[in-house]
Amino acid sequence: MIGNFPYITVIIYIGCGIYILMFQKNLIKLAIGINLIENGINLFLITLGFKKGAVAPIYTQAPSGQSMVLPTPQALTLTSIVIGIATTALILSMAMMIYKHYGSIEVNEVRRLRG
Amino acid sequence: MNLLNHTPILILALPLLAAFLIPIIGKINKKATGIFATLVLGLSLILTIILAVKILSVGPQIYVFGAKSPLLTLPSSLKFPIRIMFQVDAMGIFMGLITALVSFLGAIYSLAFIDKKDGLDSYYSLLLLLTVSMFGMEFTGDLFNFFVFLEIASMASVSLICYRGTDLGEPVEAGFKYMVVSSIAALMVLFAIGIFYGEYDVLNIAAIASVIKYSQLDKIALGILVSVLAMKAGAVPMHMWTPDAYSEAPAPITMILVAASQASLYAIFRVVFSLYNITLNTLAVGWIIIIFGLLSMFIGVTMAIIQKDIKRLMAYHAISQTGYMLLGVGVGLAVLANPTALQRYGITAMEGGIFHIMNHAMYKGLLFLTAGALFFRTGTRDLNKMGGLAHYMKYTTIFFIIGAAAIAGLPPFNGFASKLLIYESVYKFNPLLSIIAMVVSILTLASFVKVFHSAFLGPKLPQFIEVKEVPRSMVFAMAVLSFIIIFFGLFPDLIVKNLVHPAVMSLIEQFKYTSTVLGGM
Numbered sequence: 001m002i003g004n005f006p007y008i009t010v011i012i013y014i015g016c017g018i019y020i021l022m023f024q025k026n027l028i029k030l031a032i033g034i035n036l037i038e039n040g041i042n043l044f045l046i047t048l049g050f051k052k053g054a055v056a057p058i059y060t061q062a063p064s065g066q067s068m069v070l071p072t073p074q075a076l077t078l079t080s081i082v083i084g085i086a087t088t089a090l091i092l093s094m095a096m097m098i099y100k101h102y103g104s105i106e107v108n109e110v111r112r113l114r115g
Numbered sequence: 116m117n118l119l120n121h122t123p124i125l126i127l128a129l130p131l132l133a134a135f136l137i138p139i140i141g142k143i144n145k146k147a148t149g150i151f152a153t154l155v156l157g158l159s160l161i162l163t164i165i166l167a168v169k170i171l172s173v174g175p176q177i178y179v180f181g182a183k184s185p186l187l188t189l190p191s192s193l194k195f196p197i198r199i200m201f202q203v204d205a206m207g208i209f210m211g212l213i214t215a216l217v218s219f220l221g222a223i224y225s226l227a228f229i230d231k232k233d234g235l236d237s238y239y240s241l242l243l244l245l246t247v248s249m250f251g252m253e254f255t256g257d258l259f260n261f262f263v264f265l266e267i268a269s270m271a272s273v274s275l276i277c278y279r280g281t282d283l284g285e286p287v288e289a290g291f292k293y294m295v296v297s298s299i300a301a302l303m304v305l306f307a308i309g310i311f312y313g314e315y316d317v318l319n320i321a322a323i324a325s326v327i328k329y330s331q332l333d334k335i336a337l338g339i340l341v342s343v344l345a346m347k348a349g350a351v352p353m354h355m356w357t358p359d360a361y362s363e364a365p366a367p368i369t370m371i372l373v374a375a376s377q378a379s380l381y382a383i384f385r386v387v388f389s390l391y392n393i394t395l396n397t398l399a400v401g402w403i404i405i406i407f408g409l410l411s412m413f414i415g416v417t418m419a420i421i422q423k424d425i426k427r428l429m430a431y432h433a434i435s436q437t438g439y440m441l442l443g444v445g446v447g448l449a450v451l452a453n454p455t456a457l458q459r460y461g462i463t464a465m466e467g468g469i470f471h472i473m474n475h476a477m478y479k480g481l482l483f484l485t486a487g488a489l490f491f492r493t494g495t496r497d498l499n500k501m502g503g504l505a506h507y508m509k510y511t512t513i514f515f516i517i518g519a520a521a522i523a524g525l526p527p528f529n530g531f532a533s534k535l536l537i538y539e540s541v542y543k544f545n546p547l548l549s550i551i552a553m554v555v556s557i558l559t560l561a562s563f564v565k566v567f568h569s570a571f572l573g574p575k576l577p578q579f580i581e582v583k584e585v586p587r588s589m590v591f592a593m594a595v596l597s598f599i600i601i602f603f604g605l606f607p608d609l610i611v612k613n614l615v616h617p618a619v620m621s622l623i624e625q626f627k628y629t630s631t632v633l634g635g636m
Binding site: 014021027030034037038041044045048072073076079080083086087090091094095097098101102110111112113 | 259262263266273274277280281283284285287288289290291295298299301302305309312313318358359363
């Protein structure tokens, strides 16, 4: 049961993120929602590679016979964190531009494109 | 060292390198950036054609990164590939040809169209990055690599949609919408990849396909992948970003965005055919895709009829035409487990759907370019304010007629060829679907007659007295597309037999896809 806790945390993270995206009206909060989903998924990837009692996957320094955690999910997570930073920066900069043109970052008021 | 073995990576590496060289070139000469980008994309197009000839005559090509030889898929004594690799088969190169052609013509068109001086270097940098990411999505044989390219594609296209955002608010609004949609889509794709990795410990598509079991987790992953990729492809009911993004982006970018959406569409087909194939419940999943297609066709075209903004109208038609592709391929998927039905009409339906991808990229690209030409000279996209433009812009009028006739499926043009394949084969599967497809086609024609009438016909208007034909580079890009449309319309057999049929067979025959990597396991 206790081994499943990380997965439950993942679900809570992603659920919170989707809730924010669906019900919040502020563009900055939308960016936070996307970040929460991303953190949940990063946690999910890391958890997949975890082994109890294993050491870091550095081949030359590991004691012989000791099991190691999987290195691939860590590489995936690092890549995904870097991509996430770029996404967040882009979203926030666009929110800034929207504020410059519309004078507001509320979804209800940023609505010139219709139909 | 044989350079020809390295073509798959060179197609990506050259534009990628050029994308980072362009800011430096821009420091010296702003005008040179556009010419440089065009040259690099032209080189990339030539390499794609070379690769296509090789694939269609020899077979699928593999490129493994970091190995001693680019063809070494399985390092000694390993059962599964551990390295990232490109795996280009007939379907991948079919999409690659579309990408190469569309981005090359887009760059040529941009030479005259983008007249704003500042930001010219970043425009071409991002255009090249977008092209690279589309190639990557189409060529890669690794799921995580696909996710990375998907993210690059969304970031590059969002920045390009916002290109006019320094002066206007609307492009940024459209870009924000697209960014939210595409980051959720990419994150959910990553979640599905995590599920696959947790279950099978590999990330290579072929390796997963050889062991996939269609367990409960696989069903969840399939649901996530199909729905979010359909969202990226702009299928109804997840289409809300499409009209905004397509209408606010500069016209050549819209043309490339259409191809980028189709790269996501390609990913759906790759997932259901190469990854799952007959392990999944083909009838149910096939019908889900058919229903996506029907909704897209019908809702897309009905929304298009009431539009007044010319690019927004065309964007709704893009949604509607995506429905035809989903319909054709969905019918093929629904009968995948039934060999007699597959032979009788399944393969033809898929040929129609896949052929329509290329045709759509060509005529929709042409239509968006003509809309861009109108906007370039008149400064408006509102159909009510236009009129009598046929007096001033003769070439553009002819190109528009060709594009409109092709999208409506009139005989001597390419839209007719692929739509006829779809009508015929889908009628054998379920007559009602075929009838709906024909009705949608008629509505498409009606709406383009309206555009033609209100933009081009009528007396000369006083406010457009200064309007003249667009510059030569724009005419050239449109002329090439018109030529391709007519050529495909006159000789559809040639294309279907040599390009489309191998692509369809490479989707249907899953063992060929897996055995190129795993060596007949």
